[in-house]
Every structure is written in C-alpha cells, then in structure tokens.
Amino acid sequence: MRKKVMVTLLAVVDAILINLGFLLAFYIRFEGDLTGSFASQYLPIYLENAITLTLIKLGLFYLFGMYKNLWKYASIEELLQIVTCSFAANAGVVTYMMMTQQALPRGIYILIFILDTVLIGGVRLSYRITRGFREDLKHHGIEGLFKNKAKKRIMIIGAGQAGAMIIKELKRRDSLYSKPVAIIDDNDAKLGAKIHGVPVMGDRYHIKKVVDSEKIDEIIIAIPSAYKKEIREIVEECSKTKCKLKIVPGIYEFIEGQVSIKEIRDVEIEDLLGREPVKVDLEEISCYLTEKVVLVTGGGGSIGSELCRQIVGFHPRKLLIVDIYENNAYDIQNELVRKYPDLDLEVLIASVRDKRRLEEIFTLHSPEVVFHAAAHKHVPLMEASPQEAIKNNIFGTKNVAECAHEYGAKRFVLISTDKAVNPTNIMGATKRVAEMIIQSMNLVSKTEFVAVRFGNVLGSNGSVIPLFKKQIAEGGPVTVTDPEVTRYFMTIPEAVQLVIQAGSMAKGGEIFVLDMGEPVRIMDLAKNLIRLSGFEPEVDMPIEIVGLRPGEKLYEELLMDEEGLESTKHDKIFVGKPVFTDLRLLHRELDILTELLWNEPDAIKEYMVKMVPTYKKTS
Structure with a gap:
C-alpha cells in the first residue's frame, strides 16, 4: 500500500x-x-x-x-x-x-x-x-550534522561482480562513512581500469604499497569464489599492513547470489585454516540415515550438536539426543525444533556411565544407527582425574556399544581422536581402549562397529582459538605452550561431514582416518590471530611461552605404524586395518581396571600402560 x-x-x-x-x-x-x-x-x-x-x-x-x-x-x-x-x-x-x-x-x-x-x-x-x-x-x-566525520578509506580486493557491488553499496550508504579508493586484482588486463570510479591499482603483491600511498584504513576481500589457499595467501599479504580486514562470505553462503554490506564480516582464523568444501556422496549417506532412528550421545557438545544438525538434513525417522549436560541439550533442542518443526526429536538427559538408563532408552526407541560422541576430552584435566576419563571414555563407550549390540543397532560409529595414537596422556589412552572395544566387539556382533579418528576442530569448546581470542580481548599475553608445537586442524562442519560419510562406508571393525591436511604451528596460529585482531605480535600484543602441559605432545599423529593405511573412494578418508580383536582378553583387563578405579592415579596409569602398550605416560 x-x-x-x-x-x-x-x-x-x-x-x-x-x-x-x-x-x-x-x-x-x-x-x-x-x-x-x-x-x-x-x-x-x-x-x-x-x-x-x-x-x-x-x-x-x-x-x-x-x-x-x-x-x-x-x-x-x-x-x-x-x-x-x-x-x-x-x-x-x-x-x-x-x-x-x-x-x-x-x-x-x-x-x-x-x-x-x-x-x-x-x-x-x-x-x-x-x-x-x-x-x-x-x-x-x-x-553530528556540523561535524565533518572522516570517512574510512577502503581497499577492495577483487575487481569482479562482488567487488563492484560492494563499491556501489559503499557509495550509496553515506551513513557508513566509508570511501572506496582502490581496487586490487591479479588480472593484469584490469590494471588501470575503473569500477564505479574506483581505480584498479595493482595485484596482491602491491597491497602494502597501495595501502601506504592511499592511506587505506580497511581492506575488504571480495572474492567469494576464491579457494581457501588463495584467501590465505591474500591475507598473508594484508597482514603486512595494519589495516582492519573484512571478507565477503564464500559463494555458497549467498542467498540468491546477492552481495550485501550486511554479509561482510571480519576475517576469521577459520578462513586461513579451513580447507575447500568437502564433497560427500549424498545418496550413499541417505541409504543408512534416511527413515532411520538415529541416536547421538554427547549430542549437545561441539561435535555432537553439529552431527545432529547435519543428520536432520537426511530426514531420519527419529533423532535421539543423549547428553548429561542439560544446558547444551536444551540449546540444541531449541535450535532443531525452531528450524525443523516436523522433526521427530527426543532429547534425553542421561549418562553413558549408567548402563540401566541406556538400556531403557534402547528398549523404548530401538535406535538403528548410533553416533557415540560423548567423552571427556581435556588433556590436562584428565591427567589430574584419570578415574573420570576411564569411567566416561572406556566404560561409557563399553555401555553404549553393548546396548547397540544387544538391541540390534545396525551401525555404531565411535568419534575418536588423533591423541589415541601412541598416546602420551590418559585421555588419549582411554580413547585408544575405546577403539579396542569397538574393534573386538565387531567380531561377535551383527552390529557394524567403526571408529573415526581426527585431530583438533576449530572453535570447539575448550580449543585453543577461543582461548587466544579471550586473551587478546583482555590485552594479552597470548600463551603458547612451546614454539615448535604443531596440531592438525579441521572445521567442525567438515569433520562431521566426513564422519557421516565414513559411517556410510562401514563394513565393520575399521578405524577411519580423516585427511587433516598439513599440521599447523600453534605459534603461527597465535600470530595470525593477533594480526587479524589489528595488533602486531610481540609489539602490541606479547606472546608468552608457558611450557607443555602434562600429557601434551609436540606433534600429533593420526595412525599407528602397525595399522597400515588404505585409501577409500573418498579422497579425504583413509582406513586402518583392525589391530585388536581379542574381546575376552579385553574383558579381563577391564575387570581389573574396574577394581583399580579407587586406587591412586599413578596405579591406574601404570595399568593403562599394560592395556595400551603404545601409551608413554609423561607424569
């Protein structure tokens, strides 16, 4: 009207x-x-x-x-x-x-x-x-009408359609107090051309020179179709300046192909470490998730909640979320109910340590696919409380796996970790025993038991990046355990996509290993994050070396020597052969471990060395 x-x-x-x-x-x-x-x-x-x-x-x-x-x-x-x-x-x-x-x-x-x-x-x-x-x-x-507010001088990287639209919108919106003054593009044919009156002044290697000559305040990377590697290289050049960095989201994030000022966000560390989007076989995944009852333990955690988000896209008949922490469970429940009002969703507060409670859930709902993501994962905390790591990671896994076997689940997928390989901490050792449980149970069960092993995920609860961000916000120092420490990183959505894809390949007993790319030096990670926050490492923001924490490695591994490694039809998923299949021996050792739970932590760790020969305890 x-x-x-x-x-x-x-x-x-x-x-x-x-x-x-x-x-x-x-x-x-x-x-x-x-x-x-x-x-x-x-x-x-x-x-x-x-x-x-x-x-x-x-x-x-x-x-x-x-x-x-x-x-x-x-x-x-x-x-x-x-x-x-x-x-x-x-x-x-x-x-x-x-x-x-x-x-x-x-x-x-x-x-x-x-x-x-x-x-x-x-x-x-x-x-x-x-x-x-x-x-x-x-x-x-x-x-304010009588103040001549200085406009930010903006450099646009990318002389394509996205860059042109950003320039146009910046010029339209006087209230943004932003003036596009220079464009950077690697296409030599565009050098000297103008887009909406703004000149193309060079390629990525001229960024620092143009920033200095044009007194640039802010840089916007407007190449939504660029590969992550290209974005990393551009950001490295931009980091030589002290400009604020922003980025137009990837092309897959646009709705109806429109670029908007509202879509521009700060460059995050994920933009530098994340890899190209994962390609998954949707048809293969649908075969084992669509119209199935799917249960996710630890469904409120970082990995568990993302599993739930992605699983609902394959239209399960029912989704069961099991978690002991009610706040996380409540959050993911609200999110899924809001986004998927027709989803048959049941959120159950339960501990994987409680076998009787798990039996009630399996009896009532008969899940066909189980993703077991519930675990204690913080290395230093578990070093101080090894009993709790064992109760949750070992006996919790045993309880869920036995229920999956006894109540006829078709597939069981354990979320494991690179820390299970030649572990130097109790958390890694308990996850290795969890792998041993599912490998040995696979031989006596009709349920297909598999594990999926990967490294650190960006932005998960307790991971290093949120810690660094908090330290930077507080003015520093940023703490790094050792200048040479390296870790593998993967985004949460990418890890979960590969977990679901690996689950579709399961035949039973495998340990799937995800391609984590190249390891990243934590020192480099800290410096990049400091620069992205607008500071100069060691000048504006100090970095403090605090030493490795109990149980920590300098380098993480993804595969034990004896496991071997075979490729699969997915280029980012590999499979290791089973190396432990003696269920009777494992049960005897677990019985002894149960009796030791009330002993001193050192006694428990000594026995874990016997159970996991590759475990080299450091404390």
Missing part, C-alpha cells in the same frame, strides 16, 4: 515537473517573451496537448521502470536511467506531434529533454540527500 502511494506521489510530482519543463523551455527559447508573435504561435499548441503529452511521458516513464527504483539509494546508475527515460519520453512526444501533424521548434524539444533530466533527476537525488540528512540527525544529533 505504501509503495502505491509513493508511486502515485512521484507520478504527480513528475507531471508537474514535465509541464514546468515545457514552460521553461518556451521561456528560454523565446528569451523570456512569451507574448511575442513567435511564442504565441507555438504556445497554444502545447497548451492544447498538455494533458496528452504529460500522459505520454508518464506512461513511458512507467514502462522504462522509473517507478521501480528505491530512490533512497539513488546513484549515478539511476541518473543514467533518468537520462534514458527522458530521451525515450521526448522521442514519444516528437512521434505524437509528427503523427498529429503539429509542430514545435526543434530547440524546444532539445531544451525539454535537458530540463526533464535536470528537474526529474534533481528531485530524486535530493530525496536521497534529504534522507541522508535525516539519518545523520537521527543517529548523531544536531551536533
């Missing part, structure tokens, strides 16, 4: 301006003498046809889309449209006059075209100026 009122109002204003233009054209053409013989010869012709000529012009304005634009964002493109519409409208007038064998001086038509462009364009552009004035008044008050 409001739009119709605005269109009507604009049409009325245009009608007035059209006729004002005619009168001014006559006034100029006849040098102000509208009563002279020449003027009196032609003026009546206009007056007799005024209504028809006005309707012709308004009709052509409408056909050319003049009333579809949002004039609060009027810019040079809209002005060019006004010129085009004015030309077409006056061509329509000339055609009508010729068809009716009526004539006006040719100078009148030229003057009317110019006056239409000036008057009609002026009204529309003045609307934008007036609106900007009102916004400044609203946001900054009276004093």
Whole structure:
C-alpha cells in the first residue's frame, strides 16, 4: 500500500515537473517573451496537448521502470536511467506531434529533454540527500550534522561482480562513512581500469604499497569464489599492513547470489585454516540415515550438536539426543525444533556411565544407527582425574556399544581422536581402549562397529582459538605452550561431514582416518590471530611461552605404524586395518581396571600402560 502511494506521489510530482519543463523551455527559447508573435504561435499548441503529452511521458516513464527504483539509494546508475527515460519520453512526444501533424521548434524539444533530466533527476537525488540528512540527525544529533566525520578509506580486493557491488553499496550508504579508493586484482588486463570510479591499482603483491600511498584504513576481500589457499595467501599479504580486514562470505553462503554490506564480516582464523568444501556422496549417506532412528550421545557438545544438525538434513525417522549436560541439550533442542518443526526429536538427559538408563532408552526407541560422541576430552584435566576419563571414555563407550549390540543397532560409529595414537596422556589412552572395544566387539556382533579418528576442530569448546581470542580481548599475553608445537586442524562442519560419510562406508571393525591436511604451528596460529585482531605480535600484543602441559605432545599423529593405511573412494578418508580383536582378553583387563578405579592415579596409569602398550605416560 505504501509503495502505491509513493508511486502515485512521484507520478504527480513528475507531471508537474514535465509541464514546468515545457514552460521553461518556451521561456528560454523565446528569451523570456512569451507574448511575442513567435511564442504565441507555438504556445497554444502545447497548451492544447498538455494533458496528452504529460500522459505520454508518464506512461513511458512507467514502462522504462522509473517507478521501480528505491530512490533512497539513488546513484549515478539511476541518473543514467533518468537520462534514458527522458530521451525515450521526448522521442514519444516528437512521434505524437509528427503523427498529429503539429509542430514545435526543434530547440524546444532539445531544451525539454535537458530540463526533464535536470528537474526529474534533481528531485530524486535530493530525496536521497534529504534522507541522508535525516539519518545523520537521527543517529548523531544536531551536533553530528556540523561535524565533518572522516570517512574510512577502503581497499577492495577483487575487481569482479562482488567487488563492484560492494563499491556501489559503499557509495550509496553515506551513513557508513566509508570511501572506496582502490581496487586490487591479479588480472593484469584490469590494471588501470575503473569500477564505479574506483581505480584498479595493482595485484596482491602491491597491497602494502597501495595501502601506504592511499592511506587505506580497511581492506575488504571480495572474492567469494576464491579457494581457501588463495584467501590465505591474500591475507598473508594484508597482514603486512595494519589495516582492519573484512571478507565477503564464500559463494555458497549467498542467498540468491546477492552481495550485501550486511554479509561482510571480519576475517576469521577459520578462513586461513579451513580447507575447500568437502564433497560427500549424498545418496550413499541417505541409504543408512534416511527413515532411520538415529541416536547421538554427547549430542549437545561441539561435535555432537553439529552431527545432529547435519543428520536432520537426511530426514531420519527419529533423532535421539543423549547428553548429561542439560544446558547444551536444551540449546540444541531449541535450535532443531525452531528450524525443523516436523522433526521427530527426543532429547534425553542421561549418562553413558549408567548402563540401566541406556538400556531403557534402547528398549523404548530401538535406535538403528548410533553416533557415540560423548567423552571427556581435556588433556590436562584428565591427567589430574584419570578415574573420570576411564569411567566416561572406556566404560561409557563399553555401555553404549553393548546396548547397540544387544538391541540390534545396525551401525555404531565411535568419534575418536588423533591423541589415541601412541598416546602420551590418559585421555588419549582411554580413547585408544575405546577403539579396542569397538574393534573386538565387531567380531561377535551383527552390529557394524567403526571408529573415526581426527585431530583438533576449530572453535570447539575448550580449543585453543577461543582461548587466544579471550586473551587478546583482555590485552594479552597470548600463551603458547612451546614454539615448535604443531596440531592438525579441521572445521567442525567438515569433520562431521566426513564422519557421516565414513559411517556410510562401514563394513565393520575399521578405524577411519580423516585427511587433516598439513599440521599447523600453534605459534603461527597465535600470530595470525593477533594480526587479524589489528595488533602486531610481540609489539602490541606479547606472546608468552608457558611450557607443555602434562600429557601434551609436540606433534600429533593420526595412525599407528602397525595399522597400515588404505585409501577409500573418498579422497579425504583413509582406513586402518583392525589391530585388536581379542574381546575376552579385553574383558579381563577391564575387570581389573574396574577394581583399580579407587586406587591412586599413578596405579591406574601404570595399568593403562599394560592395556595400551603404545601409551608413554609423561607424569
């Protein structure tokens, strides 16, 4: 309704301006003498046809889309449209006059075209100026109107469509106080060209030089189709400056292909460490998840909650979330209920240590696929409380696995870790025993038991990146355990996609190993994060070396020597052969371990060395 009122109002204003233009054209053409013989010869012709000529012009304005634009964002493109519409409208007038064998001086038509462009364009552009004035008044008050707020000088990296749209929007929105002044693009053919008046001044290796010469305050990376490797290289060049870095999201994040200022966000460390999007076999995954009852233990945690988000996309018949921590469970429940109102969802508060409670759940719901993500994972905390790591990671896994076997689940997927390989901490040792449980149970069960092993995930609860961000926000120092310590990293969505894909490949007994890419030095990670936060490492933000914590390694591993490694049809998933299958021996050792749980931590760790020969305890 409001739009119709605005269109009507604009049409009325245009009608007035059209006729004002005619009168001014006559006034100029006849040098102000509208009563002279020449003027009196032609003026009546206009007056007799005024209504028809006005309707012709308004009709052509409408056909050319003049009333579809949002004039609060009027810019040079809209002005060019006004010129085009004015030309077409006056061509329509000339055609009508010729068809009716009526004539006006040719100078009148030229003057009317110019006056239409000036008057009609002026009204529309003045609307934008007036609106900007009102916004400044609203946001900054009276004093703000008299302050000459300096505009941020912006560099755009990427001279493609996304970069052009960002430049256009920055120029439209005066309230952003941002001025695009330079473009960087690696295409030599674009060097020296201008986009919306902004010049392309060099390739990525000229970023520092252009930043200095143009006094750039902020850099926006506008290459949504770029590979992660390319983004990393560009950010490395940008990090040589002290500019604030922002990025346009990847092309897959856009809705209907539109770039918006609202979509631009700060460059995150994930942009540098994340790899290319994972390709999954949707049909293969659907075969074992669609219309199945799926249970996720630890479903409120970082990995568990992402598992739930991705599983619902395959339309399970029912999703069961089991978690001991009610706050996390409540959060993922609310999220899924809001996004998937038709989902059959059951959230159950339960501990994997409680076998009877698990039996109740399996009896009532009969899950067909089980993802076991519940575990204690913080290495230093588990070193101090090894009993709790054993209760949760070993006996919790045993309880869930036995229920899956006893109640006829088709598939059981254990979420494991690279710390299970040649462990140097109790947490890694317990996860290795969890792998041994599922490998040995696979031989005596119709359930297909598999494990999926991967390294650190970016942004998970308790991971290093949230810690670094908190330390930077508090002014430092940023603490690094050792200058040479390295870790493998993967984004949570990528890890979960591969876990689900690996689950579809299961035949039973495998340990799937995810391709984690190249290991990352934590020192480099800390420095990059400091730079992305706008500081210079060791200058604006100190880095403190605090030493390795109990049980920590300098380097993580993904596979034991004896496991071997075979490729699968997925280029990011590998499989290791089973190396432990003696369930009776394992049960005897677990019985002894149960009795030792009330002993001193050192005694427990000593026995864990016997159970896991590759375990080299450090404390």
